[in-house]
Amino acid sequence: MPRPNLLLLFTDQQRADALGASGNPVIRTPNLDRLAREGVIFSSAYTPSPVCVSARCSLVYGQYPHRTGCVDNSDSMPTDRPSLMDLLSDAGYLTHGIGKMHFTPDSWALRGFHSREHQEELRARVEGDDYLQFLQANGFGHVYDPFGVRGEMYYIPQPAQMPARLHGTQWVGDRTVEFLKGTDPNRPFFLFSSFIHPHPPFTPPTPWNKLYRAALMPLPKRAANDESLLTYANRHQNRYKYRDAGTDLNLLRVMKAYYYACVSFVDYQIGRILTALEETGRLDNTLIVFASDHGEFLGDYGCFGKRSMLDSAARIPLIARYPERFRPGGRCQTPTSLVDILPTFLAGAGISTQDLDLDGVDLAEVAEGQHTDRMVYAQFQRRDLGVYMGLNQRWKYFYSAPDRREFLFDRV
Numbered sequence: 001m002p003r004p005n006l007l008l009l010f011t012d013q014q015r016a017d018a019l020g021a022s023g024n025p026v027i028r029t030p031n032l033d034r035l036a037r038e039g040v041i042f043s044s045a046y047t048p049s050p051v052c053v054s055a056r057c058s059l060v061y062g063q064y065p066h067r068t069g070c071v072d073n074s075d076s077m078p079t080d081r082p083s084l085m086d087l088l089s090d091a092g093y094l095t096h097g098i099g100k101m102h103f104t105p106d107s108w109a110l111r112g113f114h115s116r117e118h119q120e121e122l123r124a125r126v127e128g129d130d131y132l133q134f135l136q137a138n139g140f141g142h143v144y145d146p147f148g149v150r151g152e153m154y155y156i157p158q159p160a161q162m163p164a165r166l167h168g169t170q171w172v173g174d175r176t177v178e179f180l181k182g183t184d185p186n187r188p189f190f191l192f193s194s195f196i197h198p199h200p201p202f203t204p205p206t207p208w209n210k211l212y213r214a215a216l217m218p219l220p221k222r223a224a225n226d227e228s229l230l231t232y233a234n235r236h237q238n239r240y241k242y243r244d245a246g247t248d249l250n251l252l253r254v255m256k257a258y259y260y261a262c263v264s265f266v267d268y269q270i271g272r273i274l275t276a277l278e279e280t281g282r283l284d285n286t287l288i289v290f291a292s293d294h295g296e297f298l299g300d301y302g303c304f305g306k307r308s309m310l311d312s313a314a315r316i317p318l319i320a321r322y323p324e325r326f327r328p329g330g331r332c333q334t335p336t337s338l339v340d341i342l343p344t345f346l347a348g349a350g351i352s353t354q355d356l357d358l359d360g361v362d363l364a365e366v367a368e369g370q371h372t373d374r375m376v377y378a379q380f381q382r383r384d385l386g387v388y389m390g391l392n393q394r395w396k397y398f399y400s401a402p403d404r405r406e407f408l409f410d411r412v
Contacts, residue, residue, distance in 0.1 A: 003349055003350060004285050004322060004324070005188050005189050005286040006088070006188070006189070007190075007273075007287070007288045008193070008194075008345075009273070010192065011197065011266055011293075011317075012052065012100060012197065013052075013292065013293070013296045014295065014316070014317055015315070015317075016045065016295060016315040017315075018198070018263050018317070019317050021033040021041055026212070026216075026218065026260065027260045027264065028211070029264060030271070031268070031270040032319065035288065035321050036319050039319055039326045039328060039330070040327065040367045041319050041330070041331050042318040042320070043331055043333050044335045045316050045317070046316065047295070047315075047337070048339055048378050048379070049065045049070075049071060049072075049378055049379055050308060050378065051073050051293075051294065052199075052294070053070060053072070053073040053074075053104050055338060057077045058070075058338055059291075059339070059342070060112075062356070062359060062360045063339060063358065064359050071380060071381055071386070072381050074104075077103060084341075085110075085112025085113045087342075087356075088345070092187075093190045093349065094188070094190070095114050095191075096116070096117075096179060096189065098179065098193045098194065099119045099172040100119055100121055100194045100195070100196045101194060108128055113192075117175050118131070119168060126141070131168055140161075143161045146162070147196055154200055154242065155200055157255050158203050159209045160205040161203075162205065164206070164208065164265075168197070172193055172269065173272050176191065177276045180273070180276040180282070185281075188349070197262040198259050198263050198296070200305075202262055203258075208262075212256075212258075212260050212261055213257065214256075217252075217260075218256070219253070220252055220298055220300045220301075221300040221301065222300075222302070226301035226302055229301050231402070232403050233400070237306075241304050241305055252298075255298060255299065256298055259296070270290070284322075287321075287344075289320050289341055289345070290317065290320075291316060291338060291341065293316070294314065294316060297312045300312040309396070309398040314389065316338070318336060318363075320344065320367070322364075325347075325348060330367050333393065334374065335375065335391055337360060337377075338360075339358070339359045339360035339376075340360035340363050341360070342360055343360045344360075344362050344363040347365075373392070375392045383401065385402050386401045388401075391411075393411065394411055395411060396409040396411055397409075
């Protein structure tokens with residue numbers, strides 16, 4: 001049997017419960033729900049680090065942050081070990097990246113990819129960003145903040161400044177479909193398609209911004225003593241995100257409506273991608289993994305952003321589809337992590353991991369009932385600012401060093 005193609009579909013800052021298949025009765029994600037029906041959804045998946053760079057670093061190197069040395073957005077990724085893309089390229093796979101990678105310190109680095117199409121969240125020089133060049137070529141070069149105005153507007157929902165056909169989410173979908181239809185069918189590929197949404201500011205294009213009505217949105221989760229759940233990192237990010245001066249319930253509802261619209265627009269692109277795989281006869285011979293780097297509080301417990309080990313920020317969606325190795329309709333409650341994605345793709349490609357120093361395990365083995373007693377870990381920052389987590393099926397423990405506080409949750 002030919003080696004499978006490998007497709008990683010990735011979002012930024014998507015909560016585990018922002019998915020119909022996870023039991024959310026409000027959000028509309030028909031294509032991700034289809035992936036879950038035709039594959040396995042891992043309902044206890046966690047980020048190894050609740051910020052973008054260090055989470056992605058752990059994904060592409062298959063190691064926890066204390067092993068990579070990358071524990072925050074300002075840290076550099078290692079260069080002394082092979083990445084997922086290195087290993088697959090060496091094994092004969094065509095490796096290509098589309099969209100946000102957030103590599104540090106060099107945003108334009110290949111890190112094992114044969115090629116990349118660049119789209120990064122923060123504005124860069126136009127000549128180095130394929131999406132910015134695309135906007136300029138289509139008469140929208142005047143848009144300085146293509147993914148929304150930040151600063152004091154960071155958590156103010158705002159319609160996109162370009163039409164849906166030119167939106168960054170649509171661009172990743174378009175480039176992915178183009179790749180799938182244009183590649184050599186006789187050479188296996190690894191494609192990493194990475195969407196910036198639903199990362200804030202929440203900027204869906206018109207008419208997607210009207211898909212959800214604010215008045216119908218459920219309010220955030222609150223607890224009688226939720227102030228006790230806040231750590232130094234939570235209070236700090238609430239301050240610099242301009243969310244520490246009172247609560248506006250109408251704004252919170254609009255925020256959730258726009259956040260869900262961003263997710264649904266990504267879901268629409270994933271539907272187009274699945275159609276392209278079907279039309280090229282590759283769907284069942286492609287191992288598809290869908291995940292996100294971390295979650296988003298959206299006002300839960302009075303918090304906004306990530307940088308926490310509470311589930312709103314630390315738990316992520318994770319789905320794997322490949323009929324050869326993942327039984328359709330499965331739901332696995334064993335704890336899993338982004339560090340498991342590298343060994344899963346290598347196992348699917350028939351590449352040995354024996355000589356690799358990995359922290360993750362093959363998700364297909366987890367889905368079949370192996371590794372049920374495992375613990376997963378997470379870390380954000382280090383030393384006197386560090387937050388550290390260990391989690392198994394029954395317990396979640398985390399420690400916030402700047403607060404000198406321990407938290408223990410009975411997950412059952």
